[in-house]
Amino acid sequence: MARKKKDYGFKLFEKSTSADNRHIRITLDMMDSKAWKELTAHSRMLYMEMKAKYTGSNQNDISFTYKEALKIMNDRTFTKCIDQLIEYGFIKLLQQNWTKREPNIYGFSEQWKFFGTSKLDVQVRKKRVPSTKEEL
Numbered sequence: 001m002a003r004k005k006k007d008y009g010f011k012l013f014e015k016s017t018s019a020d021n022r023h024i025r026i027t028l029d030m031m032d033s034k035a036w037k038e039l040t041a042h043s044r045m046l047y048m049e050m051k052a053k054y055t056g057s058n059q060n061d062i063s064f065t066y067k068e069a070l071k072i073m074n075d076r077t078f079t080k081c082i083d084q085l086i087e088y089g090f091i092k093l094l095q096q097n098w099t100k101r102e103p104n105i106y107g108f109s110e111q112w113k114f115f116g117t118s119k120l121d122v123q124v125r126k127k128r129v130p131s132t133k134e135e136l
Contacts, residue, residue, distance in 0.1 A: 035113075042080075050108075083125060092122070093105075093106055094106060
């Protein structure tokens with residue numbers, strides 16, 4: 001006998017008619033934080049998209065490609081948002097794979113709690129150095 005799916009008590013305005021009731025969790029504590037309030041709207045949206053990929057067991061194995069990002073924002077905005085989420089302590093970069101042409105691997109971080117204090121300990125993303133051509 002198959003197990004019955006749990007009804008989490010979602011209201012009609014909170015879900016569509018589909019049986020898939022996956023959701024993301026963002027606490028009021030996080031939303032009231034200084035770090036969250038200073039994020040841009042695009043950064044908040046990207047964070048929610050990344051949280052939608054979270055399954056409960058992949059906290060440190062979230063990938064988000066530029067191809068996926070182009071569906072919701074342009075590439076420069078995506079880069080700025082990723083940098084902001086890292087600098088504010090919401091995510092951390094675990095593997096930087098741009099040299100292998102594979103997606104970077106991110107993880108969720110608790111460092112946002114320390115935003116604006118000396119306890120904030122984030123490792124910023126390494127950026128490519130643009131090549132400069134010397135004119136002869």
